[in-house]
Amino acid sequence: MVGALVSQTTHPLALIDASVNQISSAGAMKFCELFTSSSHQTNIHSLNLSNNNIDHQGVKALVGCVGKTSLTSLHLNSQSKSCEEEEMDEVLTSLAQALGLTVQGSGEAVVEACSDLPKVNVGPYTVVQLNNLGGNTGHMGSMLDCSAISTDYKKKKLPHLSFHHALQLASAFKGYDSPECLLSSDEWNMIIGADKEAPSWLQIADHRDTAVYMSQLPASITVQKMEGILEMEADCEVQEVCLMKDPINRKNNGLAWVLLADKVSVERAEKFFNSGEALVFGQAFMLSRVAVKIDDQANTEAEKVARLDMERRIQERRAAEREHRTLIQTSYATSQARHAYMLANPAYADGRVW
Numbered sequence: 061m062v063g064a065l066v067s068q069t070t071h072p073l074a075l076i077d078a079s080v081n082q083i084s085s086a087g088a089m090k091f092c093e094l095f096t097s098s099s100h101q102t103n104i105h106s107l108n109l110s111n112n113n114i115d116h117q118g119v120k121a122l123v124g125c126v127g128k129t130s131l132t133s134l135h136l137n138s139q140s141k142s143c144e145e146e147e148m149d150e151v152l153t154s155l156a157q158a159l160g161l162t163v164q165g166s167g168e169a170v171v172e173a174c175s176d177l178p179k180v181n182v183g184p185y186t187v188v189q190l191n192n193l194g195g196n197t198g199h200m201g202s203m204l205d206c207s208a209i210s211t212d213y214k215k216k217k218l219p220h221l222s223f224h225h226a227l228q229l230a231s232a233f234k235g236y237d238s239p240e241c242l243l244s245s246d247e248w249n250m251i252i253g254a255d256k257e258a259p260s261w262l263q264i265a266d267h268r269d270t271a272v273y274m275s276q277l278p279a280s281i282t283v284q285k286m287e288g289i290l291e292m293e294a295d296c297e298v299q300e301v302c303l304m305k306d307p308i309n310r311k312n313n314g315l316a317w318v319l320l321a322d323k324v325s326v327e328r329a330e331k332f333f334n335s336g337e338a339l340v341f342g343q344a345f346m347l348s349r350v351a352v353k354i355d356d357q358a359n360t361e362a363e364k365v366a367r368l369d370m371e372r373r374i375q376e377r378r379a380a381e382r383e384h385r386t387l388i389q390t391s392y393a394t395s396q397a398r399h400a401y402m403l404a405n406p407a408y409a410d411g412r413v414w
Contacts, residue, residue: 062090068100075106079135083109088118095129106133110189113140116147119193123155126188135189142194152200155188155209202334213336223273224348240353248354252317259302259317260369267319268350272329274316275346277303281312289340290318294332297321300373 065071076091088109094102109122114136125131143151188209197205197213205213231241243251252258261267277286283301290296297320304315320326326349332338333347 062087062094065094065100065102070101070103072103074103076104077108079108079110079112081109081112083112083114085113085115085118087112088114088122092121092125095125095131102130105130107131108135110135110137111139115139115141116143116151116193119143119190120151120154123151123188123190124158126155126186127158127160133187135187136193137189138192144194145196148193148195148197149200151190151193152197152204152211155190156200156204197336202336222346222348223275224351227350227352240351242353242355245354248352253304256307257302257305259300259319260365260373261300261319262317262350263354263365264370265354268352270320270322270326271350272318272320272326273348273350274318275314276343277312277314277316277345278341278343279312279314281316281340285340286316286318290320290329290332293337294329296325296329296332298325 065073091107091109094100094104107122114122119136119139122134122136126134186208190209190211192212197211201211201213205211227241230243234242236242248262252262262271274286281303283303286301286303287298290298290301298318299321300319302317302319303312304317305311306313318329320329329347330349336344338345338347
C-alpha cells in the first residue's frame with residue numbers, strides 16, 4: 061500500500077490507521093518515505109501505527125517526521141518490541157530535534173522552549189503518543205511530556221503540584237522576585253504543623269536548605285525503607301527521616317520531612333524524582349526541596365530552641381544505637397553459650413533443657 065502511494069506524485073489520503081497489525085521496522089521505514097520522498101507530495105497529517113512490531117529504530121525514524129512534514133498526529137503506543145532505556149532516550153532526542161529544540165547531547169536536557177513544567181512549542185494540532193514502549197523516559201521524557209506529547213513519564217512521576225511549586229506561587233503572589241518564599245515564623249509554623257511533631261530542624265535556616273518534603277507515601281512506609289531508597293537508589297546521604305503521623309490513629313499519613321547531609325544530596329534527590337524513578341512498593345511519590353526564608357525575630361528564638369532539641373535528639377539516637385549494639389552482643393553471647401552447652405551435653409542437644 062505504501063509503495064503504491066509513494067509511486068504517485070500525490071494522493072488525497074489525509075489519515076492512515078494501520079494499528080493492531082504486524083508491521084515491522086522495515087514497514088515503518090516505508091511509511092517514512094511518504095514524508096521524506098522528494099518525488100512525492102503527501103497530505104497525510106495523521107498516522108496510527110499502535111500495537112505493531114516496530115522496534116526503536118522504526119519509532120525513532122517516524123518521530124523524526126513530526127514537525128518537519130505534514131505529519132502532526134502520530135500514534136505509536138504499545139509496540140511488541142520494547143525499547144531499552146538508552147533506546148528510548150534516542151527516540152525522545154529525535155523527537156525533540158524534529159520539533160526544533162536544541163538538545164545538549166544524548167540523554168541531557170532539552171534547552172529551548174522547555175522548563176521544569178513542560179512548555180514545548182508545538183503546533184495546536186500536534187499529537188504524539190509514545191506510551192507503553194518500555195524503557196525509562198528519563199530526563200528527556202520529563203521535559204517533553206505535555207498535553208501534546210504523551211509518554212510513560214506520568215505513570216512514574218506524579219504530575220501534581222509539588223510543595224516547592226506551592227512555595228513559588230506564594231512568593232509570586234506576595235510580589236517577591238526571589239525564588240525563595242519569604243514567610244513569617246507564624247506562617248511557617250502553620251504550614252509545617254509545628255504543633256504536630258514536625259522536626260525541630262525545620263526552624264534552622266541551613267537545615268531547611270538541605271531538606272526535602274515528601275508526600276503521597278504509602279501508609280506502610282518505614283524510616284528504614286525510606287532511608288534505603290534515598291541512599292541506595294538516589295545516592296543521597298541521609299541524616300534523618302521524619303514520617304508524619306495522623307494525630308488520631310497514629311499511623312503514617314503519607315507525608316515526610318527528610319534532612320539530607322548537603323545540597324549535593326538535595327540535587328541528587330530532585331534528579332531521582334524528575335527521572336520518574338521515585339517509587340516505593342511500586343507507588344510513585346512526590347519529592348521537592350524546601351525553598352523558604354523565615355524573616356522575623358521570633359524565628360531567631362525558634363532556631364535556638366531547635367538547635368538544643370537537635371542536640372538532644374542526636375544524643376538519644378546515639379544512646380539507642382548503643383543499646384541496640386549491646387542487645388546484639390548480649391544475644392550473640394547467649395547463643396554462643398547455648399551452643400557450647402549443647403556440645404558439652406549431647407543428651408540435651410535438642411535444646412529442650414537449658
